[in-house]
Amino acid sequence: MPKFLIWVAVLAALIALPHGLSFSQQEILVFLTINVLLVASYRLLTLTGEWSLAHVVIMGVGAYSSALLTKKLGVYVPVSMLLGGVVAALIAVLLSFPLFRMKGFYFLIGSFAAGEIIRLLWKRFRDPFGGAKGIKGIDPMPDFSIGFYQFDFFEPTSYYYFAGVIVAFCLWILWRIEKSPVGLTFHAVHWQDKLAQASGVNVRAYRTLAFAIASGFAGISGALLAHYVGTINPNAFDIDLMVFVLTWAIVGGTATFYGPILGCVVLTVLNEIVLRELGLEQMRPLVYGAIMILSILFLPNGLESIVQKLTKRRAAKSAPERSPAE
């Protein structure tokens, strides 16, 4: 029962959260929600042991597809978001043919090159991608009402609730995938690829599957972003954001499902809210960089290792209490 109560409390806190924040902080909250999906989908990819640098560009593929589908073909916005994810997954399948010939460091750089080529194509071709200035005036999500709450998508709070529900649903699917036999096979592909192969697992197919699923959800997060900010350009999906995703995942730790999400939330709050409030505007990257270095030096297993230690200690404490009763 207490576990259920904790979830209710978390949910209530998440619903109440935007009401205590300033307008700009509410906007950061929306971006944070979208980035949580981005980094959680990235973890699915890292399950198979590959660290891609194309993930943010794939997110951009979702954003561009959804934006173009609504603008050129008049597709209804929520449908276009879903299609954005589908297109991103398809592009990932295409990319997997050259990329999965490589491993390790070569895959890292190869994926960077592939992503950068896509990004530069957006920049080079003004029709239909809008060139360096990108696409402007993307249709916003149409307002709607669910009886007790009126969604008005010019308000960040409304979009936060909308994106929050979608992201929560996607996280649930990602979590189910990870716990399914397919997810266990992903683990096997990472840690025991020779053994997995010898046991009849098609390693290549599973790597492609993980890449496609992760990319699909990244595409949805991109579409969520596009229809919120209303304008996208190639520079919004450059290596800088990718570096942030990478550090969220590594600083948070990738051994657990919540690790990368924890890293994303903690580092974003630290960077966007704490350091801004302290008035360290110019020194922000410096402090952020120092925190990254310190956390990797002193917390090599990520922030999740703190959580694991705390929960373990609690379990250890409660165990002897229970033993006399037994």
Next chain:
Amino acid sequence: MLDLLAQTGLNAVYAASYISLVAVGLVLIFGVMGVINFAHGELFMAGAYAIVALYAGLNVPFFLAVAVGLLFVGCLGLLMERALFRPLKDNPLGGLVASIGFLMILQALAVMGFGVRMVHIPPVTQEVIAFSDKVRLPVARLYVIIAAIVLLSALWYFLKRTRFGWALRASAQDPEAAALQGISITQTARIAMFIGAGLAGIAGALTAPLVSVNPHMGHSVIVTAFIVIIVGGVGSLEGAIVASVAYALVHTFVTTFWDGVLADIVGLSLMLVVLIVKPTGLFGSADRA
């Protein structure tokens, strides 16, 4: 037309010179330490700002400023080795993240010290070698070309003909076996880091009067260097140099005859093709992947 070809060829030689200085340093660090130094572009940037501070700010003679810049960036490399890469020796992804953190610190320091805007540096020399009316080589660019040839030859001699170089190559090949032979891995790592960083520093210092110096200039440099070391095969110094020349030629010609963005696309596609055909790079071997 012939003039244009000759001029573009000269531009390509200049580009190949500074790219190979940066890329060879990156390869050296990766070979010996097994870590991808994402901050390498920012070491280049630090070298350029050494010129801004000393030559443009304090009127120190240019070549003295370049020498100081080389030492300064080399020491930054030593700092990275001691503070980041040595403690994270068994954690390659950790080294990557730490170097990204270091990159952000260097960028922030440059912004705080010199501002975000590009800095104007008075030209070192206005002299131009004119081969014909249209084919000209500014002497400032010639300095970069000479520096690349001299330094890379010296490095080659150091690596292949001296005991230090022999120890360095041994620990790049097999750290454990090298350590068993009495080679100090820490010592070789320190030397590699100093040389690698110093080469990036001197490339930045020498090109500073020729490019727009700003805190984010390292970005395009590191991207180019990554392409080059992949095409050449990670861990291969000769490969890095050959790939630098090839990349500079292709990139300069496509930029001249079409445009810069297309040149980037062509460069990246070329690298992808090399990776597809030979996933370990042109000169690479499989064991270091």
